[in-house]
Amino acid sequence: xxxETKTLLEVDDLRVTFPTRTGLIEAVxxxxxxxxxERLGIVGESxxxxxxxxxxxxGLTPPQARISANKLAFDGIDLLSVSPRERRALxxxxxxxxxxxxxxxLDPVMSIGRQIVETLRTHEKVGKAEARDRALxxxxxxxxxDPSRVFNLHPHEVSGGMGQRAMIAMMLIAGPEMMIADxxxxxxxxxxxxxxxxxxxxxxxxxxxxxxxxxxxxxxxSSFCDRVIVMYxxxxxxxxxxxxxxxxxxxxxxxxxxxxxxxxxDRHPLPVLDxxxxxxx
Amino acid sequence: xxxxxxxxRLEVIFDRFRALKGVSLDVQPxESFGLVGESxxxxxxxxxxxxxxxxxxxxxIAVNGKTLGPRRDKAFYREVQMxxxxxxxxxxxxxxxxxxxxxxxxxxxxxxxxxxxxxxxxEVGLGNGFRFRYSHQLSGGQRQRVAIARALILEPSILLLDxxxxxxxxxxxxxxxxxxxxxxxRRKLTFLMVSHDLAIxxxxxxxxxxxxxGEAVENLAAADLVERRVTKDYTRNLLRAxxxxxxxx
Numbered sequence: 174x175x176x177e178t179k180t181l182l183e184v185d186d187l188r189v190t191f192p193t194r195t196g197l198i199e200a201v202x203x204x205x206x207x208x209x210x211e212r213l214g215i216v217g218e219s220x221x222x223x224x225x226x227x228x229x230x231x232g233l234t235p236p237q238a239r240i241s242a243n244k245l246a247f248d249g250i251d252l253l254s255v256s257p258r259e260r261r262a263l264x265x266x267x268x269x270x271x272x273x274x275x276x277x278x279l280d281p282v283m284s285i286g287r288q289i290v291e292t293l294r295t296h297e298k299v300g301k302a303e304a305r306d307r308a309l310x311x312x313x314x315x316x317x318x319d320p321s322r323v324f325n326l327h328p329h330e331v332s333g334g335m336g337q338r339a340m341i342a343m344m345l346i347a348g349p350e351m352m353i354a355d356x357x358x359x360x361x362x363x364x365x366x367x368x369x370x371x372x373x374x375x376x377x378x379x380x381x382x383x384x385x386x387x388x389x390x391x392x393x394x395s396s397f398c399d400r401v402i403v404m405y406x407x408x409x410x411x412x413x414x415x416x417x418x419x420x421x422x423x424x425x426x427x428x429x430x431x432x433x434x435x436x437x438x439d440r441h442p443l444p445v446l447d448x449x450x451x452x453x454x
Numbered sequence: 455x456x457x458x459x460x461x462x463r464l465e466v467i468f469d470r471f472r473a474l475k476g477v478s479l480d481v482q483p484x485e486s487f488g489l490v491g492e493s494x495x496x497x498x499x500x501x502x503x504x505x506x507x508x509x510x511x512x513x514x515i516a517v518n519g520k521t522l523g524p525r526r527d528k529a530f531y532r533e534v535q536m537x538x539x540x541x542x543x544x545x546x547x548x549x550x551x552x553x554x555x556x557x558x559x560x561x562x563x564x565x566x567x568x569x570x571x572x573x574x575x576x577e578v579g580l581g582n583g584f585r586f587r588y589s590h591q592l593s594g595g596q597r598q599r600v601a602i603a604r605a606l607i608l609e610p611s612i613l614l615l616d617x618x619x620x621x622x623x624x625x626x627x628x629x630x631x632x633x634x635x636x637x638x639x640r641r642k643l644t645f646l647m648v649s650h651d652l653a654i655x656x657x658x659x660x661x662x663x664x665x666x667x668g669e670a671v672e673n674l675a676a677a678d679l680v681e682r683r684v685t686k687d688y689t690r691n692l693l694r695a696x697x698x699x700x701x702x703x
Contacts, residue, residue, distance in 0.1 A: 218623040219594070333493070362492040363650060363695035370699045389623055396698040432628035434657035436696065437680045442632035443657070446625040 181351050181383040182208040182230065185244035189225045189234060200225045200238075202407035208351070212377065212384045214394035214415065216429070217404035223387050226404070227353045230385070231270050232260050247351065266296040269344035273356040275336030279328040285339045286312075286324030289346055296347040311342040315372050334365035338372065345376055351383040359388070370397060391418075391429045403429070406453035425452055456519035458483040458612055458644040459504065464513035466496075466503050473499045475668040476513065483518075483611070486638065486645040488659035488676075490652055490692065496668040497648045501614050504646070505536050517612065532562060535605035539617040541597035545589040551575075551600050552585045558608050574603040578633060595626035599633065606637060613638075615647040619654065631658060652696045656680060664689045 189201040201222040206213070217223040229240050232252065245252045247268060252260070272278040280288055289308040293299060299307070305324075312320035315338040328336055337357065344352065357373065358366040374397065377384045388394045394401055395415040403411040403426045411423040421427050428446040459481040466474040474496045481487040489497040502508040504515055506526040515522045517534060538544040545554060555574060559567045575581060578599040589597055598618060605613060618634065619627040635658065638645055649655050655662050656676045664671040664686070672686045684690055 218625060364492065364691055367695050367699060374699075374701060391624070392698050396700065429624060432625045434628075434631065434651075434653040436653050436656050436693070440657075442635060443628040445628045445632065 180207050180209055181248060183244050183246045184226075184230070185242060187226065187229060187242040187245060188240070189222070189229050190239045190241075191235075192237060192239075199407055201229065204404070204407075204409055206402055206409070206412065208383045208385065210381050210383050211400065212374075212386060212398040214386045214388065214398035214401040215404060216388060216391045216394050216401055218389060218429075220406075221404040222407040223389075223404050224355055227270070227355050227385060227387050231268060231353055232264060233270075262296075265292060265344075265349075266347045267349055268351045268353065269347070269349040271337075271340055271344055271352065271354040271357045274360040275328065275333060275340045276360075278340060279336060281328055284325050284327055285331070289324075289339070289343045292343050293346045307346065308342070311346045312339070314345075314376065315339070315342045316368070317342075332365075333361050334369060337361060337369050341369070341373060341376070345380075348380070349382065351385070352377065353385045353387070355387045356389070357386075358393075359390075366393075391426070392433060408453070410452060423452075424449070455482065457481060457516070458485070458518060459487075459646060460516040461500070461504065462514045462516075464500070464503060464515065465511040466499050466508050467511040468509065473508070473668055474503065477665070477668070477670050479663060479670075481644060481646055483644055484642050485661065486647065486659045488655035488662035489646070489648045489665060490650065490655050490662055491665035491671075492650060492692075494667065495665040497665050498616055499668075500665075501536070501616050501646065501648050505534065505614055506530075528562060531558075531610075532608050533610050534612045534614060535608060535610040536614040536616065537598070537601050537605050537618045540621050541594055541601055542589075542621070544601055545597055547589055550586050550588055551580075551592075554589075554600065555604055555607055558604060562608060570607055574607040577606060577637065578603045593626075594622050595630060598622065598630050602630075602633065602637070606641075609641070610643070612644045612646065615645060617649055618647070620649065620651070627654075634658070652679065652692055664692065 185205045187201055187204045188199060191198045191200055204226055215223045215226060228234050234240055240253065242253060286308055289311065290304045293304050293307060309320045309324060312323055317323050317335065317338055323331065358369050361369060386394060386398055395418045398415050401413055401415050401418065402409050403423065405425050411421060411426050413421060421430065431444045432446060434443060457480050459479065461477060461479040463476040463478055464474055465472065465476055477500060489500060491497045499508050503510055517530065552571065555571045556567055559570060564570060572582060575585060580596065580599050584596065592600065619630050622630060637643065647658055656679045659676055661675050663673050666688050671688050674684065678684065682693065684693065
């Protein structure tokens with residue numbers, strides 16, 4: 174909340190529980206944080222509950238799971254007690270989400286342009302021609318060179334990087350105040366990854382959005398976000414400023430940083446994480 | 455000394471698409487060689503062509519001095535084994551680890567299967583407790599260990615590794631990379647490893663080749679990358695990208 178004091182999202186003691194044959198599995202166990210108009214990274218390994226945290230905020234938790242929290246509020250609206258109808262109005266309009274792989278998150282049988290127009294017209298009363306113009310402008314804003322061509326293409330006809338740009342365009346067209354990006358670049362090549370991050374970074378700061386960036390890549394997150402939350406076994410083990418990552422206290426955070434091979438660092442064998450049961454306690 | 459793998463002007467064509475456009479490569483015995491590039495650069499195709507899994511249009515491949523024909527014989531697979539990227543897709547979902555490991559032994563007519571399976575599992579750090587599990591009862595890292603055990607059980611001299619850790623968490627990746635280095639040292643294996651991650655390749659390999667759209671861009675030693683002695687823009691871009699996101703302006 175360095176740039177603006179207004180809190181967009183408040184999460185206090187969020188829990189997500191899945192019933193299974195062998196009993197209850199707590200995927201998220203008491204996560205608390207708040208988000209202003211800033212870039213917040215959530216980092217953890219698979220199974221740490223980072224994605225379920227994002228999905229709970231978005232309202233995409235599977236129906237069999239149970240969510241509880243002392244507080245889960247977006248701009249003062251209590252997300253736990255709000256009606257499904259109001260929730261739908263929020264989703265896509267004020268809170269948007271980008272998923273990992275555009276191959277699966279775009280509709281395969283609808284052209285990219287139509288999907289963007291559909292998103293816009295669901296949330297705003299605009300005419301067809303205007304919607305088309307705005308979709309084209311948005312495609313241009315995500316640095317697609319030939320927007321009118323891409324507008325008519327289907328998702329299978331574009332590359333992964335292009336698909337993810339289209340996805341970002343679709344998510345931004347309704348002008349959301351908060352964006353949840355769940356591994357938005359993990360399916361992309363490294364160089365394309367940087368292009369997409371650059372676009373996301375520019376749009377987020379231009380529009381003053383709050384961003385939650387979920388990823389397993391601690392280095393990437395720390396180079397992109399203002400603040401980082403590190404999750405392990407459904408809990409937040411450490412919360413720190415991205416610039417202070419070098420001074421991380423928790424052995425898990427330090428382990429995650431150290432275990433990646435780095436060009437120029439000659440370490441054989443690589444340090445591995447020595448998981449302690451008390452981290453999960 | 456004869457090369458472990460010698461590839462000469464190899465062309466691979468899928469229908470009319472030229473996936474490999476005359477690529478040459480030379481890997482010495484005991485060496486660890488890396489192939490780097492983005493998706494569509496042909497790095498995996500080159501690996502698969504060596505394993506006999508891609509349609510070779512022209513050029514030649516020789517393994518341990520023997521030029522390969524269009525079909526691979528059994529002896530070839532005792533020398534060369536492959537580990538695939540996706541540990542969720544490369545293990546049979548309805549076979550136990552024991553069955554998975556027995557199959558290559560049965561094909562090649564090994565008698566001492568029992569001993570070999572135990573040794574292979576020990577070697578990859580899994581132990582006997584995992585022997586009668588199904589792959590869905592294992593984590594991603596454990597599955598990749600099983601895939602490595604399956605490759606090692608025939609005691610090959612060459613391992614082809616196709617992004618062996620890109621589906622794994624960073625910490626598990628470190629464990630699997632350490633395991634691979636360890637078995638290479640112990641068994642004096644030759645590695646040909648594909649990855650999109652320059653950091654992994656410089657960590658694991660002595661020499662590498664950068665590829666782009668079916669062609670070799672440049673050949674480098676890992677030390678060159680560390681010192682940033684690269685000549686091509688494409689490699690420079692890859693290097694910059696591996697440094698992470700840098701905010702401009």
